[in-house]
Amino acid sequence: MHEIDGEISPGFEKVKEEFAKNFTDRADLGAAFSLYFKGEKVVDLWGGLADVESSKPWAEDSLQLIFSSTKGAAALCALILGQRGQLDFNAPVAEYWPEFAQAGKEAITVAMIMSHQGGLPHIPPLSFAESLTWDAPINALEKQQPAWEPGTAHGYHPGTYGWLIGEVIRRVSGKTPGTFMADEVSTPLGLDFWIGLPESEEHRMTTVQAVDPRFDPQGDPDTMTEAQRQMIAASQDPQSLLSLSMSVLPIETDPNSYAFHAQEQPAGNGITDARSLAKMYASMIGDGVDGIRLLNDDTIRMATTELASGIDKVVAVPTRFGMGFTLNNTIPPGFSEFSSLSGSLGSEGAFGHSGAGGSLGFADPTLDFAFAYVMNQMHMVAGGDDPRTLSLIKAVHESIAGLGHG
Numbered sequence: 298m299h300e301i302d303g304e305i306s307p308g309f310e311k312v313k314e315e316f317a318k319n320f321t322d323r324a325d326l327g328a329a330f331s332l333y334f335k336g337e338k339v340v341d342l343w344g345g346l347a348d349v350e351s352s353k354p355w356a357e358d359s360l361q362l363i364f365s366s367t368k369g370a371a372a373l374c375a376l377i378l379g380q381r382g383q384l385d386f387n388a389p390v391a392e393y394w395p396e397f398a399q400a401g402k403e404a405i406t407v408a409m410i411m412s413h414q415g416g417l418p419h420i421p422p423l424s425f426a427e428s429l430t431w432d433a434p435i436n437a438l439e440k441q442q443p444a445w446e447p448g449t450a451h452g453y454h455p456g457t458y459g460w461l462i463g464e465v466i467r468r469v470s471g472k473t474p475g476t477f478m479a480d481e482v483s484t485p486l487g488l489d490f491w492i493g494l495p496e497s498e499e500h501r502m503t504t505v506q507a508v509d510p511r512f513d514p515q516g517d518p519d520t521m522t523e524a525q526r527q528m529i530a531a532s533q534d535p536q537s538l539l540s541l542s543m544s545v546l547p548i549e550t551d552p553n554s555y556a557f558h559a560q561e562q563p564a565g566n567g568i569t570d571a572r573s574l575a576k577m578y579a580s581m582i583g584d585g586v587d588g589i590r591l592l593n594d595d596t597i598r599m600a601t602t603e604l605a606s607g608i609d610k611v612v613a614v615p616t617r618f619g620m621g622f623t624l625n626n627t628i629p630p631g632f633s634e635f636s637s638l639s640g641s642l643g644s645e646g647a648f649g650h651s652g653a654g655g656s657l658g659f660a661d662p663t664l665d666f667a668f669a670y671v672m673n674q675m676h677m678v679a680g681g682d683d684p685r686t687l688s689l690i691k692a693v694h695e696s697i698a699g700l701g702h703g
Contacts, residue, residue: 302357303342306334308700315692316342319685326506326674327355328685329571332693333579333667336586341572347503347673360489360501360568361671362552364652365455367492367567369659370577371462372600372621372650373591374477374563375411380596384469386411386620390461393468400442409447410454410461411621412604416443417461418454418611419541425549429560431473434460434545444538445610451618452538452610456545459564462621466563475561485589486580488573493561502568503673505552505654527613538611565652574669578649578660582667597662601648622648622659643690655683664697 301320305313312332319325327345331338347355378384384393386408391398397405402415409415420437427433438460445452454461463474470477475493483490491498531539551557558568579586581597592600603624606617617624625642642649642659649659649668654675660667670686 301342301344303329303340303344305342306337306339309340309693309696311692311696311699312340312689313342315688316344318688320345323685323688324674324676325672325685327359327503328670328672328674329355329359329361330670330689331571331575332669333575333586334697335665336579336584338572338576343571349504349506355503356501358489358501358570359503360494360498360570361503361656361673362505362558363567363569363574363656363658363671364552364565364654366574366650366652366656366658366671367563367565368458369622369650370478370482370490370492370567371459371466371474371563372411373482373577373581374466374474375407375462375621376592376596376600377481378466378469380592384465386599390415390465393465396439400440402441402443402447405443405447407462407465408604408620410458410465412451412618413454413458413609413611413616414448414451414605415454415461416445416447416450416452417441417457418444418452418538419545420457422544423547425547428546428550429556431460431561435464438464450610451605451607451616453542453612453616454564455542455611456562456564457542459562463561463563473561474563478563482577482580482591483573486573486576486586486591488569488576490567490569490573490577492563492567494555494558494568496555496559498568499555499558502553502558506674508654508675508677531611531613537613539613542611569671571669571671574658574671575667578658578667578669582660582662583665597648601646601662619648623650624648643694651683651686655685657683657686664694664702666693666697668693 301317316330327347329343332340343355345355347353347359390405405415420441466474466477478492531537580589581592600620609616617626625645625647646663647659647661651657656671658669
């Protein structure tokens with residue numbers, strides 16, 4: 298029996314039911330979910346185990362590593378600078394970072410790196426010591442030659458995205474991306490959200506659990522979608538862009554270690570809880586939250602304009618990107634599922650970012666809600682949406698419709 302704690306507003310009972318079913322029917326271990334609707338928190342739930350070995354329960358203040366869902370926060374930081382007139386997305390990256398202008402990268406724009414069109418999904422593998430620094434990957438990116446002509450195609454940058462946009466943020470603002478996030482987003486909104494976790498907060502961390510074999514698509518080839526086959530084939534080729542991009546961090550990297558939690562990696566080591574992730578997205582739409590609207594309507598329209606879509610050169614499945622965010626995807630011919638990186642967010646106009654294993658944060662400006670799900674049980678749903686988040690998205694839409702909206 299999985300006890301679910303937290304609170305919901307009237308009309309959102311279906312959301313709590315689906316959250317509970319994630320534990321009974323969809324192999325969740327520990328998780329939290331939060332929803333803001335019209336600037337108000339209407340769902341705040343948590344349950345399960347924060348750590349299997351000790352049977353420590355998930356608590357109200359538990360923190361979770363959200364992997365690539367961090368990219369949405371990095372995008373927000375860059376967009377704040379753009380809205381202030383300090384960053385021109387159409388300008389070459391080298392205008393802000395002169396050392397970047399080598400090895401064929403002179404014409405790469407900020408917009409290209411934010412929409413994964415820059416052709417820099419990998420660098421030579423880092424040593425463990427190098428992976429804990431900022432300068433080593435930055436120096437490597439300065440020397441790296443693009444894998445394709447920038448701007449002519451797109452391919453997901455799993456790790457390098459964070460260093461690329463993070464260095465631009467640092468050059469423009471004079472602050473590291475983690476410091477900028479703390480000063481300009483987390484502190485004003487009162488979020489528990491860090492890119493670079495203070496040691497004083499480490500005791501609140503949940504423990505990431507490896508992929509459950511039941512949700513590994515390689516375990517059941519007869520039921521694979523074409524998208525899953527494409528992604529798995531790419532992952533098994535050591536010279537594919539996917540394999541090269543995933544080998545940047547050393548094998549010794551432990552996502553449950555404080556060494557990993559403490560570093561600033563804006564592509565993949567954000568640490569937060571569901572209510573903070575949802576509140577961050579709520580601050581970008583409608584009337585904002587707590588009287589704060591971080592991005593105005595013009596910025597959101599620009600950020601959610603499609604810049605890249607179609608078959609991704611790195612993950613080999615369809616993805617769709619705006620200015621740093623993934624956008625709601627559609628099913629192209631020959632694919633019976635969405636890409637897990639850029640899948641269904643429920644409606645056109647929604648924007649956000651998922652993370653490895655299943656975490657997801659996004660905003661829907663049309664229906665004026667902000668959604669966040671975080672968990673510690675990794676699922677592998679290559680080429681398809683995670684059934685845990687799909688069920689919650691559906692329940693949110695049904696609940697809002699039941700209230701006479703949408």
